[in-house]
Amino acid sequence: MQHTNRHTELLQKYMDNACTQEEFGELMELIKNSPNPEAFDQAMKAFWDKSGEKDLPDGIEWSKMQRKIKLRLWALRRTKVKLAFATVILAVFCIGYLWKNRTAEVTAPVAYVTQHSLPGKTRVIVLADGSKITLNANSELTYPQVFNAKTREVYLKGEAYFEVAHKTHQPFIIHSGKIKTQVLGTTFTVSAYAADQPHNVTVLTGKVAVKDEDSKELVFLTRGQSATTEKGAAKFKLSALKTPEDAIAWLDDKLMFDNTDLKTVALKLGNKYGAHIVVSEHLAHQRITAVFQGQSLPGILNAITRLTRSGYKANDNTYTLY
Known part of the structure; x- marks a missing residue:
């Protein structure tokens, strides 16, 4: 039990990037000298459970991940490449850890x-x-x-x-x-x-x-x-x-109209000032060329009526050009 607890402790330090050079060497030796892959099961399962509480998509769970790890480890054991054996077990485990935590982050509500x-x-x-x-x-x-x-x-x-x-x-x-x-x-x-x-x-x-x-x-x-x-x-x-x-003339509080029909002018003024501006059918297609800067809505409407020889009336937040 004490041996398994040391496996878990070193794995935790490795995943937290808090492993010293000596502890990393110790972890490598423990993995290389394990008599069989099952020796690491309890430590990996404990860390897997600790890494997140959300289920993985597509039915991925510890038992399935465990089987994949064992197959890879037994294949490497037969080749007797012990360094590769040690590296792969950590790599597979890290991928599982990052995958699980990344999934939890992605599925978390976005603020x-x-x-x-x-x-x-x-x-x-x-x-x-x-x-x-x-x-x-x-x-x-x-x-x-x-x-x-x-x-x-x-x-x-x-x-x-x-x-x-x-x-x-x-x-x-x-x-x-x-x-x-x-x-x-x-x-x-x-x-x-x-x-x-x-x-x-x-x-x-x-x-x-x-x-x-x-x-x-x-x-x-x-x-x-x-x-x-x-x-x-x-x-x-x-x-x-x-x-x-x-x-982007509006960045300088400018409204620029170049041969623009009054229907379009009314839309732009309404959007800017949060008002409802109605143009009579007779005036809708009349065009103006003008630049307004830093003026109030009534001030602009007064200028437009002078240019078009028309008038306007206001009722609450509705302005009618006629």
């Missing part, structure tokens, strides 16, 4: 954080991997506290500018409505305020893959390229910006 930006305000969020996300006004980002999966996945409602930390083996994925955007490390914007509005991805640096989860269409975008969903359309509307930085 998510949700952050919001207020109407008319932006908000900067720095994630655990060093990625920086700036939320446009009236937006929401949900993300895990720690990225411990094979991918880094976040969920966006609204609009945001992403500066993603490069990680070759851990792609960054943004879920925004029916659009999924995947990158390794780059800068781009994603706009997805409401299901009935166009969703957009615009790249400033690097390359991204954008997929429509409904139609399964996949496009790749590089600097200055933009993909937009259109209601009822099975394909993205692709376009190119002469100045990609215009897509």
